[in-house]
Amino acid sequence: MTSRVAVRTRALTKEFRGFRAVDAVDLEVREGSVHALVGPNGAGKTTLFNLLTGFVAPTSGAITVFDEDVTGEPPERVARRGVARSFQITSLFETLTSREHVELALAGRTGRGFRFWRSEKLLGRERPRVDALLAEVGLAPLADKPVGLLAYGQKRALELSLVLALDPRVMLLDEPTAGMGTEDVDRTIDLVRRIAAGRTVVLVDHNMHVVGSLADRVTVLQQGRVLAEGRYDEVRVDERVITAYLGRAEHA
Numbered sequence: 001m002t003s004r005v006a007v008r009t010r011a012l013t014k015e016f017r018g019f020r021a022v023d024a025v026d027l028e029v030r031e032g033s034v035h036a037l038v039g040p041n042g043a044g045k046t047t048l049f050n051l052l053t054g055f056v057a058p059t060s061g062a063i064t065v066f067d068e069d070v071t072g073e074p075p076e077r078v079a080r081r082g083v084a085r086s087f088q089i090t091s092l093f094e095t096l097t098s099r100e101h102v103e104l105a106l107a108g109r110t111g112r113g114f115r116f117w118r119s120e121k122l123l124g125r126e127r128p129r130v131d132a133l134l135a136e137v138g139l140a141p142l143a144d145k146p147v148g149l150l151a152y153g154q155k156r157a158l159e160l161s162l163v164l165a166l167d168p169r170v171m172l173l174d175e176p177t178a179g180m181g182t183e184d185v186d187r188t189i190d191l192v193r194r195i196a197a198g199r200t201v202v203l204v205d206h207n208m209h210v211v212g213s214l215a216d217r218v219t220v221l222q223q224g225r226v227l228a229e230g231r232y233d234e235v236r237v238d239e240r241v242i243t244a245y246l247g248r249a250e251h252a
């Protein structure tokens with residue numbers, strides 16, 4: 001592959017009071033790829049996500065985004081470089097509509113106040129973009145319903161539209177299918193596949209069907225360290241991985 005490296009970490013380490021949650025991780029996420037991070041509970045996936053988005057500062061090591069050093073930068077600086085992570089469902093406002101959520105996300109991106117941004121003129125100008133974002137995640141027909149009335153899978157789709165609103169160069173998706181039934185999982189796989197086209201995605205998911213369906217590369221973490229890295233069909237037959245994770249998950 002000749003694509004550029006979108007995100008690279010070098011010996012990235014995070015200690016919590018001496019405990020290494022992420023331990024000397026070398027990661028290389030290629031531009032335009034879907035790169036999954038998997039591993040058993042406590043492997044360090046969430047901490048790695050938090051490091052990549054600036055929510056926690058590393059104890060040592062380095063992070064680059066398109067070859068620019070972002071090590072230790074706060075979340076808003078990392079976000080301005082085009083790295084966006086999926087919002088958690090708890091951050092949705094039950095009484096606002098999907099349209100209003102997308103408008104808020106776009107307003108946040110402009111750095112202007114929501115009141116100012118919502119002026120007729122600006123809203124009119126952004127309307128096609130709002131409509132396009134809602135259509136992209138299949139929420140156009142439900143755009144004006146309060147979010148509290150949406151089904152769980154629809155709320156998760158809305159979260160994805162809020163990440164897309166930031167027009168990220170790198171999207172980090174934290175368990176986009178968590179808590180879903182089979183039908184919603186398959187719908188979400190299709191949705192992520194569509195929105196991932198031409199974009200760079202880092203994905204954490206416990207569901208191996210999801211990882212196998214979407215990921216170009218898989219990094220398996222165990223106790224904060226990289227246990228294996230490769231294509232899904234390579235890592236799933238790796239003995240160490242089977243012992244550490246996949247075997248347990250598949251035979252659970």
Ligand SMILES: Nc1ncnc2c1ncn2[C@@H]1O[C@H](COP(=O)(O)OP(=O)(O)OP(=O)(O)O)[C@@H](O)[C@H]1O
Nearest residue numbers: 016019020021039040041042043044045046047048
């Ligand atoms: N703020 C913190 N303070 C102390 N220890 C922490 C902190 N955050 C995470 N840890 C520890 O670091 C380790 C890695 O946690 P992390 O949440 O990154 O794992 P994970 O792979 O995301 O797990 P899961 O699949 O359960 O979400 C765990 O042992 C956890 O207890």
